[in-house]
Amino acid sequence: MTEHGFEHPDVIICPGGPLLLRGDHVVEDADGVAHETRRPVSAVCRCGKSADQPWCDGTHKVLPARDRP
Numbered sequence: 001m002t003e004h005g006f007e008h009p010d011v012i013i014c015p016g017g018p019l020l021l022r023g024d025h026v027v028e029d030a031d032g033v034a035h036e037t038r039r040p041v042s043a044v045c046r047c048g049k050s051a052d053q054p055w056c057d058g059t060h061k062v063l064p065a066r067d068r069p
């Protein structure tokens, strides 16, 4: 249980990395295309460098610290 009373938050921001979504979600990309996910946890790219937008492909890990979200 978190200090806010939630046992498991639905959205987690990873410092320097992606946004983690727990459960079913629809993510709209910059072009307005909807991407549906039904995975237990999905990672949304925040650095803009993933080759699999809107999903994180781990590219943020090789970016210089100044370019990480």
Ligand code: FES
Pocket (backbone or CB within 6 Å): 016, 017, 018, 019, 044, 045, 046, 047, 048, 049, 050, 055, 056, 057, 058, 059, 060, 061
């Ligand atoms: S946040 Fe992981 S590739 Fe962009």
